[in-house]
Amino acid sequence: MKAWLLWGALALPAAAQLAVRGDSVYTMDGPPLRDGVVLIRDGKIERAGAAREVAIPAGYRTLRARVVTPGLIDAHATVGLSGWLNQPHDQEHVDRSAPVQPELRAIDAYDPRERLVEYLRGFGITTVHTGHGPGALVSGQTMVVKTAGRTVEEAVVVPEAMIMVTLGGQGLESGAKAPGTRGKAAAMLRGELIRAQEYAGKREKAEAGKEPARDLRLDVLARVLRGELPLLVTAHKAYDIMTALRLQKEFGFRLVLDGAAESYLVLDAVKAAGVPVIIHPAMLRTWGEAENLSRETAATLKAAGIPLAMQSGFESYVPKTRVVLFEAAIAVKHGLRFEDALAALTIDAARILGVDRRLGSLAAGKDADLALYDGDPFEYATHCTGVVINGQVVSDTPR
Amino acid sequence: MKVWWLGLAACLGLQAQGSSLVFRGARLIPVSGPEVPEGTLVVEGGKIRAAGAASGIQVPPGARVIDVRGKTIMPGLVDTHSHIGAPAGADASAPIQPDVRILDSLNVRAASLQKARSGGLTTVNIMPGSGHLLSGQTLYLKLREGKTVEDLLIQLPGGRVAGGMKMANGTNSRRAAPFPGTRGKSAALVREQFIKAQEYRAKLQQAGEDESKKPPRDLRMEGLVEVLDGQRVVHFHTHRHDDILTVLRLRQEFGFKLVLQHVSDAWLVAPEIARAGVASSLVLLDSPGGKIEAKDINFGNAAALERAGARFGFHTDDSVTDSRLFLRIAALAVRAGCSRQKALEGLTLAGAEMLELQDRIGSLAPGKDADFVILSGDPFSVYTHVEQTWVEGRKVFDRADPKDRLYQTGGYGASHDEADHSELHGEAEAGR
Structure with a gap:
């Protein structure tokens, strides 16, 4: 038994014990540390504190940086499904055979070796909420993954995170296919949710062995109605946002608004x-x-106190993916406070995605995901100099 | 008496430009010379009269002095490849259309022009698209306030209007016939037309002044003859390394003036580009891919060309990237190792050279057009805003003006073109 434990410890990669020291360490778990140290043990945060208070134990490899943050979280992407080359063979974010397909799982379509996943990681993005994208009324599921791992099983944090819904023009079909209008789209969505209510009710009340046959689609929507899976609703126009709120009120599902260009109205x-x-x-x-x-x-x-996270979204042409760090930088340029932007990229995103017990801050016990920069991360000419995921250095090429 | 009247008319017409404006206290980035920490810029008659250290500059009597301490002033930005104003060049009828002019298609009241002003752009090369081997004549515009395209033109000596010719190779121009289906066919079609143009030009030269011997006018051939004669620079959309070399080969054969546009694989063939002595106009994208030809594009293209000793500048390709963030493109080049000076030149003087307008724009030098930008801080910082944009001594953007600011930040109505339906509707009602 003892020998087995010892063998287990030795099997861990040599760099498992790591210290990261930064001129500024934004733990997002208290005020930023000036000359701070983060100790990492067996893939988890062991401790974070001021360098004068936290001694780096012998045998720890030490990385240094001007600025250290928790690994960044892209709260909505299509990366890994919508691939780099933008050819039919690497576009998996929307299936057009039917307008409502909540049963499509992201884990069955994600390419963890996609070049753009590695690209994003190089800028300090360690977690992405990715999956089926906007472009159909209900296009499928999303998931939360780390940007490291050879297989989706190694990368995944939450295999079924949200159900992707698009309201407005992007979610409409052309020709005689439904939904062709906003009114029709809302009617179809209501119809599906009511069917799911009835289905769930029948399955609950039925005697053992007499339940209605399983319906993959309604199974998923029933979980939405039970509050287990939020609807991630892309809506840009103010009246589409209001439709999302109206449906949420009627059915009581958990709602996350996405895009929301006219939310200020x-x-x-x-x-x-x-x-x-x-x-x-x-x-x-x-x-x-x-x-x-x-x-x-x-x-x-x-400023209105609305929980906020940032996204790279979906791009149909170039750039094939946006970099959430760069997008946050432009929000900062236009009035978002530095630390609010950092929160939106880390702890606030983790809360919205329901992964804040594991991710989003450099608190003891959380996953050791960190991003290292040689200056203000939002500055155009600053480089990401190191990325750590689960305590492993996954990138040390300045980007 | 007649002379006196003329003089008066000129004074009245140019009142705003006639009096001197002095911008005092800003850090000056002339681009053509060293930065001045607290400099003075004197503008008169739409031109720069002086730019430099305060001690060496006499403020003209009666000049309006504007305190710009704490600000940074640099030359107006020159965008060598843009699609603002909804330009529509060649149609789907043929792959090579040198007769088509962007001049005849532009909406200068489009919101995209005001957005470009809010990004500090003062000169733009507006181009037709890349879905053709040759999609038409481009237009170099000054972003003056204006209601017609004529108000924004750059007149050249001899009565011509400044502009180039847009060409493309690679995948965008590959379509069903009569468009090419392969790269080999693309080059063959281009060579065929250039050879025809050479023959057309030879006939014109042989005819001399004898009208009866001239070939019938052919607008398509005339466009290509302007290219062969060096009156129009070819702006050649090209991405892949081998496509870039094909462009250099065509230039070698036909001797046209050339600016390589996009040049996504520049880092793979930088020495060849440098050896050819050709300038490259680069766009930087936030990620590679999105189309096969851009699969290897990266922020390091500028640095690679700089190391090879090649000339380069930047463009927005608006709406591929946003004119309001043109400074950011050069800053990303700096991130990947481009020198600060070359990055600044790439936004200004290098672009001016690519448009052959370097005697008029591109630096804060006496005698040049008073096209400049007032920035709140360093040009390459994300925290910096374009506060004002000036073209030929007139302010065309002011962040302090809420209407202007809307274009810079975006918001409700910021993308409505000035001549949108509501306004037309109003005009129609007024006419009833």
Whole structure:
């Protein structure tokens, strides 16, 4: 037994014990540390504190940086499903055979070796909430993964995170296919949720062995109605945001607003509903339904006390993925406070995604995911100099 | 008497430009010379009269002095590749259309122009798209306030209007016939047309002044003859390393003036580009991919060209990247190892050279057009805002003006073109 334990300890990679020392360490678990140290043991945060109080034990490899933050969280992406080359063979984010497909799982479509996953990681992004993207009324599931791991099983944090819904033009079909209008889209969504209510009721009340046959789609929607899976609703126009809030009121599901370009027009309603917002990329192109986006909206939402996270979103052309760090930088340029932006990229995102017990801050016991920078992370010419995931250095090439 | 009247008319017409403006106390980045910590910029008649240390500059009597302490002033930004104003060049009828002019398609009241002003842009090369081997004549514009495209043109000596020619190779121009289906065919079609243009030009030269011997006018050939004669620079969209070399080969054969555009694989063939002595206009994308030809693009292209000794600058390709964040493109180049000076040149003087306008724009030098930007801080900091943009001595953007600020930050109505339906509707009602 003892020998087995010893063997287990030795099997851990040599760099498992790590100390990261930074001129500024933003733990997001208390005020920033000036000359701080983070000790990492067996993939977890052991302790974070001022260098004068935290001695680095012998045998720990020490990394140094000007600025240290928790690994960044991209709160909504399609990376790993919507691939680098943008050819039919590497685009897995929307299936167009039917408008409502909540049963499509992200884990069955994610390529952990996708080049853009590695690309994002190089800038300090250690976790992405990715999966089926906007572009169909209900396009499928999302999941939370680390940006390291050879298989999705190694990478995954939450295999089924949210159900992706698109309201507004992007979620509509062309020709005679439904939904062709906003009214139809809302009617279809209500119809599906009511069917799921009835299905769940029948299965609960039925005698053993006499339950209605399992329906993958309704199984998932029943979990939405039970509050186990939030709906992630992409809506840019103010009236589409109101539709999302209206449906949430009717069915009581957990709602996360996504995109929300015109949320500044209906700020009171969003706040009253108590829903978090994963704001559109600050550099999203001002086209179509996002044409009225303001780069100040992140700051506006934060000032209103609305829970806020950041995203890279989905891009159909170039750049194939946005970098959430760069998007946050532009929000900071337009009035979001430095530490609020950092919170939106770390602890606040972790809370919205329901992973804050494991991720989002450098608190003892949490996963040792860290990003190291040679200056203000939001500055254009600052480099990410190191990335640690689960206590392993996964990148040390300055980017 | 006649002369006196003329003089008066000139004074009245140029009142705003006639009096001197003095910007005092800002850090000056002339680009063509060393930075001045607290400098003075004197503007007169739409031109820069002086720029430098306060001690060496006499403030003209009666000048309006503007205190810009704490600010940074640099030359107006020159964007060598943009699609603002909804330009529409060649149509789907043929792959090579040198007769088509962007001049005839532009909406200068588009919100995209005001957004570009809010990003500090003062000169832009507006181009047709890349879905053709040759998609038409580009237009170099000054972003003056104006209601018609004529208000924004750059007139050249001899009555021509400044502009280049847009060409492309690679995948964008590959379509069903009559478009090419392969790279080999693309180059063959281009060579065929250039050879025709050479023959057309030879006939014109042989005819001399004899009108009866001239070939019938051919607008397509005339466009290509302007290219062969060096009156139009070719702006050649090209991504992949071998496509870049194909462009250099065509230039070798036909001798046209050339700016390589995009040049995503520049880092792979930087020595070849340097040896050819050709300038590159780069766009930097936040990630690689999105299209196969851009799979290897990276922030290091500028640094690679700099190391090889090649000339380069930057462009927005708006709306591929946003004119309001043009400074950011150069800052990302610095992130990947480009020198600060070359990055600054790449936004200004290098672009001016690519448009052959370096005698008029691109630096804060006496005698040049008074095109400049007032920044709140360092040009390469994310925290810096463009506060004001000036074109030929007139302010065209002011962040302190809420209407202007809307274009810079975005918000409700910021993307509505000035001549949108509501306004047209109003005009129609007024006419009833």
